[in-house]
Amino acid sequence: MVALFLASLALAADPTGFSLETRYTNSFGPDAWGSLHFRADAQPGLQVGALLIGGNRDAAIATTRRTLRLTDEVVVGFELQLGMIRTVNKDQPGGPTAGFATETRVAFDPLTVHLEGGHLHGIGLFAEGGVDVALAEAWTLSPRLRAETWSGDRDPALRVQMGLGHSWRSGFFVSAAGSAGGRDVVHMGPGFTFDIGRSL
Amino acid sequence: MWIAVLSLLVSPVVAADSPDAGILIAADGVQLTVEIATDTLLPGSIVAIYVGDLRPDPRTGEAVDGLRYGGDGRIIWVGDGLVQVALSYPEQGIEPGAVVELGAPMKATPTPAWRPPEPEPDPPPDDKAVPEPEPTPVALNEPKTSSGAEFLSYFNTTTSGDVLPSSRAAFTSRYGDRRQSIRAGAGWSDDGFGSGAGVGGLAWRMVPQKGPGLIEIGLDGVRANRWVAGDVKLKGEEAGLEPAIGYWLWTRLDTAGNGLAGISGLALGVDGDGLALGFLVGLRSGVAHGDRIELTYTHRGSLGGRLAMDGRVRLSDPLRIGVRTRVGDLPRHGDGTFRQNRADSVLLVSADPTPWLTFEIGAGLGGYDLLFDDAGLVLDGAVEVRW
Numbered sequence: 001m002v003a004l005f006l007a008s009l010a011l012a013a014d015p016t017g018f019s020l021e022t023r024y025t026n027s028f029g030p031d032a033w034g035s036l037h038f039r040a041d042a043q044p045g046l047q048v049g050a051l052l053i054g055g056n057r058d059a060a061i062a063t064t065r066r067t068l069r070l071t072d073e074v075v076v077g078f079e080l081q082l083g084m085i086r087t088v089n090k091d092q093p094g095g096p097t098a099g100f101a102t103e104t105r106v107a108f109d110p111l112t113v114h115l116e117g118g119h120l121h122g123i124g125l126f127a128e129g130g131v132d133v134a135l136a137e138a139w140t141l142s143p144r145l146r147a148e149t150w151s152g153d154r155d156p157a158l159r160v161q162m163g164l165g166h167s168w169r170s171g172f173f174v175s176a177a178g179s180a181g182g183r184d185v186v187h188m189g190p191g192f193t194f195d196i197g198r199s200l
Numbered sequence: 201m202w203i204a205v206l207s208l209l210v211s212p213v214v215a216a217d218s219p220d221a222g223i224l225i226a227a228d229g230v231q232l233t234v235e236i237a238t239d240t241l242l243p244g245s246i247v248a249i250y251v252g253d254l255r256p257d258p259r260t261g262e263a264v265d266g267l268r269y270g271g272d273g274r275i276i277w278v279g280d281g282l283v284q285v286a287l288s289y290p291e292q293g294i295e296p297g298a299v300v301e302l303g304a305p306m307k308a309t310p311t312p313a314w315r316p317p318e319p320e321p322d323p324p325p326d327d328k329a330v331p332e333p334e335p336t337p338v339a340l341n342e343p344k345t346s347s348g349a350e351f352l353s354y355f356n357t358t359t360s361g362d363v364l365p366s367s368r369a370a371f372t373s374r375y376g377d378r379r380q381s382i383r384a385g386a387g388w389s390d391d392g393f394g395s396g397a398g399v400g401g402l403a404w405r406m407v408p409q410k411g412p413g414l415i416e417i418g419l420d421g422v423r424a425n426r427w428v429a430g431d432v433k434l435k436g437e438e439a440g441l442e443p444a445i446g447y448w449l450w451t452r453l454d455t456a457g458n459g460l461a462g463i464s465g466l467a468l469g470v471d472g473d474g475l476a477l478g479f480l481v482g483l484r485s486g487v488a489h490g491d492r493i494e495l496t497y498t499h500r501g502s503l504g505g506r507l508a509m510d511g512r513v514r515l516s517d518p519l520r521i522g523v524r525t526r527v528g529d530l531p532r533h534g535d536g537t538f539r540q541n542r543a544d545s546v547l548l549v550s551a552d553p554t555p556w557l558t559f560e561i562g563a564g565l566g567g568y569d570l571l572f573d574d575a576g577l578v579l580d581g582a583v584e585v586r587w
Contacts, residue, residue: 016513040513042491045359048511048523058570062525062545064493064511066485069359080495082509082525084543086570094569096527096543098507200360 017041017171019197027157027182028189031150032056039065044200051081051121057150058086059097059121067103077103081121097122110134114142124149130161140165142177157183159191171199241283245275246305249287255314263316267301271310355459355485367413367458370487374517375555378586381405383418385560387580389544391567396576397424397444405584413456414488416465420448422503424530444530446471446503452480458487463496476501489558490514504529510548518552524562542568544578558584 018041024034033055039047049063061083069075079101087094101118112132120126130144142163149156163177175195182188253268277284356364365373383403390396403418424444448469455462460483467478478500486492491514499505506528512520525545544566552558560582567575 016515042486042493042511042513043358043364044362046486046491046493048493048513050523060545060570062509062511062523064495064509066355066493067359068354069357069361070354075359080509082507082527082543083545084567084570094571096541098527 017044017198017200019047019195022194023191024193025159025179025191026189027187031157031182031187032189033150037063039063039197041200045069051083053121053123057088057092057123059123060084061097061099061121073107075103075105075107079103079118083121085121085123099123101126114144120148120150125156132165138167140167140175142175144177144179146179146181155183157181157187161191161193163193165195167199173197173199241275241278241302243275243278246272247275247285247302248304248306249273249285250301250303251313252300253313254316268313269306269308269311270300272305272307352457352460355457357459364458365487367456367461367487368407368409370458370490371407374489374552375586378555379407379409381558381584381586383582383584385580385582387562387578389566389578389580390576391542392572392574392576395425397422399423399580411456412453413461414452414454416452418450418452420450420469422446422448422471422500424503444472444503446476446500448478448500450478450480454484454488457484460485461488463494467500469501471501471503473502476503486512490520512548512550520548520550522548522550524548524564526566540568542566546578546580556586558586560584 019037019039021035021037021039023037026032033053035051035053037049037051039049041047045067047063047065047067049065051059051061051063053059053061061081063079063081065077065079067075067077081097081099081101083097085094085097099119099122101116101120104113104115106113110133112134113129114132115129117127118125126146126148128144128146130142133141133143135141142161142165144161144163146159146161147156148159159179159181161177161179163175165173165175167173173196175193177193179191179193180188181191249270249272250267251270253266254263255266255268256262257264271287273285273287275283276286358364371379381404383405384401385403386398386400388396388398399420399422401418401420403416406415407413408415422445446469448467450465450467450469452463452465463480463482463484465480467480469476469478478498480496480498482494482496484492484494488494491512493509493511496508496510497505498508506526508524508526510522510524512522514520523545525543527541527543530540530542544564546562546564548560548562550558550560562578562580564578565575566578569575
């Protein structure tokens with residue numbers, strides 16, 4: 001279904017904004033998971049997407065996101081996630097799942113404060129904060145601090161991340177980030193994100 | 201019959217280069233020019249009167265000179281330098297000072313006179329040029345002026361600053377004045393192991409010019425056949441197929457918002473428990489027949505409820521694709537103490553080949569777990585005919 005969705009968008013007659021987010025997190029413990037999240041812009045600020053998660057929890061989720069510009073400086077967004085998660089064992093049963101994510105961006109030239117939080121994929125809670133620093137006209141440095149719980153009632157994991165992004169006037173952008181963190185100094189490991197897309 | 205009488209004072213003038221005699225006519229003291237053979241000016245003769253007139257050029261729209269047929273008239277008196285003509289039609293638009301020409305009678309209705317359009321009134325003065333009055337101090341206990349419209353304006357504007365068209369304007373640009381339609385749909389949601397639920401329905405829809413954004417009344421029939429706890433061994437567990445059925449008359453009412461619209465509805469039906477009630481609530485962002493996301497919760501008596509998220513992206517003007525995901529529960533069983541949850545997700549394609557026809561098909565997977573053993577094919581489709 002996801003492949004058909006992507007193929008259909010690739011054949012779109014009208015230019016369509018999109019983004020593809022790739023994430024992998026490994027804490028050298030039970031928390032090791034990756035995700036592939038594709039979003040297509042129905043219009044600027046309105047996105048429809050599909051999310052695949054694999055690792056110690058597997059899930060297939062559809063997402064919709066609405067972003068509002070409250071002022072020239074403040075943008076807020078809300079994403080709803082509905083789908084199915086796979087059963088691991090009797091303690092971690094699967095079935096329909098629902099999650100959400102919120103996002104707030106406040107622009108203070110040349111910094112943009114970035115705050116996120118929510119019920120990640122219906123599996124765990126997460127909160128992330130950081131800034132986007134405009135290094136030059138098309139380059140952005142993005143330090144982040146992220147806390148999340150994963151796979152139920154585990155202790156929260158803390159992760160430090162640094163990213164670098166580049167955008168073109170045509171609207172295309174690419175960004176990559178590396179991270180390190182975990183639940184403690186024993187159960188910690190690397191992670192990365194890689195995003196590409198085009199803004200309308 | 202009303203008869204207008206035009207008094208013409210005629211004084212003979214010879215036009216040297218014309219085969220006809222030229223006559224200079226004056227009416228009521230105002231001179232008119234008539235070119236006609238003098239031997240036709242006999243009392244009792246019927247003559248056609250052609251009037252010099254202005255008409256808009258059909259190509260450029262500019263006013264140009266020409267001759268208009270002003271109707272026939274009867275010469276009632278000819279004197280020395282004087283001609284009196286009785287006009288056969290009232291209000292022929294022949295005024296003193298006009299240039300007229302007489303000819304053979306036409307016995308036809310006069311061509312109405314054309315008058316240049318009234319000049320448009322001057323535009324109102326620019327409000328911005330008027331200095332704004334000094335703001336009045338607001339008392340602390342005065343109610344706030346913010347309203348729901350101000351809140352909705354956030355949703356009516358994209359993040360790139362563009363204002364979305366109204367839902368009615370978006371509808372009209374796609375379908376014109378075809379505001380009513382009949383929608384027929386059917387589908388099957390398989391849960392694996394041969395269990396699942398089928399639905400078929402027929403609905404009347406209308407997009408009014410004022411008021412609600414959508415009115416819909418429909419009739420659905422649902423037939424479910426689920427694996428539930430029972431007396432049959434399946435994978436080591438007691439299981440059995442339990443049917444559930446229901447017929448529903450339902451309504452739906454959408455507000456007319458484009459950035460944010462409310463969805464509501466009521467349903468009345470008959471299911472395994474007898475008479476049952478249902479309802480629908482939801483929100484939509486975007487236009488109903490274009491780019492949008494729609495979130496609805498539907499409850500249908502003992503058949504359970506489901507949360508549905510439907511997002512559509514416009515690929516080209518008549519073609520949209522999207523994803524619809526539903527999560528919900530099944531009819532209670534096991535003495536009403538047990539209820540299973542299920543989810544399905546389909547890829548949707550909807551298109552408008554012509555303004556009067558819309559079709560929609562969806563295909564995907566659904567079931568109780570993210571396992572192929574616990575999943576089945578979900579297929580549905582609908583056709584909407586609009587007039």
